[in-house]
Amino acid sequence: xxxxxxxxxxxxxxxxxxxxxxxxxxxxxxxxxxxxxxxxxxxxxxxxxxxxxxxxxxxxxxxxxxxxxxxxxxxxxxxxxxxxxxxxxxxxxxxxxxxxxxxxxxxxxxxxxxxx
Amino acid sequence: xxxxxxxxxxxxxxxxxxxxxxxxxxxxxxxxxxxxxxxxxxxxxxxxxxxxxxxxxxxxxxxxxxxxxxxxxxxxxxxxxxxxxxxxxxxxxxxxxxxxxxxxxxxxxxxxx
Numbered sequence: 001x002x003x004x005x006x007x008x009x010x011x012x013x014x015x016x017x018x019x020x021x022x023x024x025x026x027x028x029x030x031x032x033x034x035x036x037x038x039x040x041x042x043x044x045x046x047x048x049x050x051x052x053x054x055x056x057x058x059x060x061x062x063x064x065x066x067x068x069x070x071x072x073x074x075x076x077x078x079x080x081x082x083x084x085x086x087x088x089x090x091x092x093x094x095x096x097x098x099x100x101x102x103x104x105x106x107x108x109x110x111x112x113x114x115x116x
Numbered sequence: 117x118x119x120x121x122x123x124x125x126x127x128x129x130x131x132x133x134x135x136x137x138x139x140x141x142x143x144x145x146x147x148x149x150x151x152x153x154x155x156x157x158x159x160x161x162x163x164x165x166x167x168x169x170x171x172x173x174x175x176x177x178x179x180x181x182x183x184x185x186x187x188x189x190x191x192x193x194x195x196x197x198x199x200x201x202x203x204x205x206x207x208x209x210x211x212x213x214x215x216x217x218x219x220x221x222x223x224x225x226x227x228x229x
Contacts, residue, residue, distance in 0.1 A: 004158075032216055043120070043207055043220035044159070051216065090158050094216060102147075102216045103172060106158030 002027045002093050006107035014115045015083050021076040021110050023091030032094035033074040034104065035065055039087045047089075050074065061085070086114045118142040120221035122208050128227045134196035137224045141190070141210030147171075149218060150183055150193050151207040159207055165191060198228045 003026045013019055025031055032051050036044040048059025055067040065076045074091060088111050092104045121140040129135045141148050146167050151159035162181065163173040167188040176183065180199070185191040195202055205225050209218040 036220075041223075041225065043222045044209075045220070046217060049217065092158075096216070102211060102218065103161060103164065104159075104218060106160070108156070108158050 002031075002095055002105045004091050004093050004105055004107035006089075006091055006110050008110045009108070010111045010113065012113040012115060013081050016080050019076075019078045019081045019085070019112070021089050021091075021112070023074045023076065023107060024072050025074060025091070025093045026072065027093050027095075031074075032096065032102065033065075033067060034092040034094060035059065035063070035074075035076050036090045036092060036106075037061075037087050038090065038109075044090065047076070081112075081114055083114045083116055086112055088112070120208055120210055120219055122206075122221040122224055124224055125222060126225045126227075128229065129198050131200055131228050132197040134194065135198050135226065136192055136194045137206050137208075137226075139191045139193070139208030139221060141208070142219055145210035145212055145219070146188070147211045148185055148191050149209040149211075150191070151209065153205040153207055153223070155204070162193070195226075198226075200228050202226060203228045 005024045034049045035047040038044045047063050048057050050057050050067045058064050063078050088109045090109045091107045095103045123138050148165040150162045153159040162176045163183045164171045165185045183193045205223045207223045208221045211218045
């Protein structure tokens with residue numbers, strides 16, 4: 001069964017500092033990996049996704065993530081954090097279903113706090 | 117930009133009462149998902165529809181939860197009777213057929229008292 005681990009429950013960074021959120025996955029085949037962001041009381045917004053090809057993927061809002069198969073990781077990074085980035089971030093692994101659609105398994109999330 | 121619509125946004129109900137949530141996916145999206153997100157956790161898939169057919173409902177507590185998508189467009193998730201442990205955010209998402217990207221609605225926050 002697929003699973004996702006986000007080892008950091010809370011992270012606090014200063015505005016302007018760099019950010020790295022960790023994600024490790026367990027999946028038998030080539031994974032489809034995603035990062036979502038959730039603001040308080042809101043739904044999830046897709047930041048970026050990895051299906052194949054270049055292991056460094058660019059997303060919205062200046063985020064990027066690197067897929068490392070040897071480490072089963074898909075860490076999210078941003079070179080300079082803005083106060084508006086404060087939110088909860090979820091890593092997910094997808095399993096394409098033969099009946100259609102894509103079953104996502106989410107991690108427990110990392111809550112990001114940005115200090116001004 | 118098209119969005120997934122959900123209503124109500126907030127619902128407070130007493131235990132043992134019935135409650136229903138509605139979702140209208142992005143037009144043309146064949147696949148519809150219902151997730152439950154308990155506070156402090158990631159979303160967990162409850163049920164997935166492909167058009168009007170259920171593809172996966174393995175995590176749906178069928179003794180009290182039901183879901184339907186009669187015409188393959190909008191969907192309703194029902195809980196009867198509600199229990200205190202059902203307090204959570206209920207998220208709906210949709211995707212194009214065999215697409216990998218899911219688009220999420222704003223969710224319904226359920227509080228059971």
